[in-house]
Amino acid sequence: MGRKLSEDLCWRVVYLYNDGFSEHKIASILYISQSVISKILQNFHHWGCVTNPFKELPGCRKLFNSEEMVILKQLVQEKVDWYLDELVYEMERMTEKRASIAVFQILWNYT
Known part of the structure; x- marks a missing residue:
């Protein structure tokens, strides 16, 4: 499993994409795989931020609602x-x- 990317680097992906660069071009500029770039952009389009805010919440899973x-x-x-x-x-x-x-x-x- 690879290391987690910093939030700054993830935002750089979003900025480059908004500047008109393709996912392939961003991958070659930042030396990141294209699949990771796609995941970052999916998170950004879905949540409005580069990380899923509900992933790995602290505490144990709730059994009862x-x-x-x-x-x-x-x-x-x-x-x-x-x-x-x-x-x-x-x-x-x-x-x-x-x-x-x-x-x-x-x-x-x-x-």
Whole structure:
């Protein structure tokens, strides 16, 4: 896998393209492959910047969306005497998403 290009170099690609240079010509000027130039320009046309702002967001991937978190909150409030494994089973039944007890222990600390 190659090294990641600096943001300055990516912007240089966009500037050259806007000045009328072809992707092939930019590749020869900057010594970058034409496929990388295409990807940079795709990102620019799609996001308005040279990098995808949503790629590699910090933190872990979210298992439940906001609606499912409301369901979980209601379950916890209504079933205060349930064990975690019972909550896990009920959430799995209601949302059709499988989560471990460890995930619920983490969520429990935030509610």
